[in-house]
Amino acid sequence: MKSSKIITIGIKELAHQKVILAAWYNFLKENFDAKKVTAEEFTQYLQAHVMYDLDKDQIELMLSGSEPLLEDFKKSIFG
Template identity: 90%
Template sequence: MKAPKIITIGIKELAHQKVILAAWYNFLKESFDAKKLTGDEFTQYLQAHVMYDLDKDQIELMLSGSEPLLEEFKKSIFG
C-alpha cells in the first residue's frame, strides 16, 4: 500500500465540519462497497485529524487517502 496523501479543508463553522465528515464517511463507504478500497484502507482513511489554526481562526480537517481518491472526493464535494 502506498503512503497516503493528505488534503486539508478549512472550516469556520462547526456544522460544516459535521457535514464534511459525514460526506467523507459516506464517500469512503461507497468506495469500499464498490471494492475500490480494501478494509485496511477504509479503516486507515476514515481517521480524520482535526487541527485548530489560531491565525485563521478556523478548524482544519486533514483527510488522508490515495491521490485519485482525494481528487474524486474534492470533485464530489466542491464540484
C-alpha cells in the same frame, strides 16, 4: 496499500465539519462497497485529524487517502 496523501480543508463553522465528515464517511463507504478501497484502507482513511488554526480562526480538517481518491472526493463535494 497505495501511498497516502493528505488534503486540508479549512472550516469556519462546526456544523460544516460534521457535514464534511459525514460526506467523507459516505464517500469511503461507497468506494469500499465498490471494492475500490480495501478494509484496511477504509479503516485508515476514516482517521481524520483536526487542528485549530489560531491565525485564521478556523478548524483545519485533514483527510488522508490515495491521490485519486482524494481528487474524486474534492470533486464530489466542491464540484
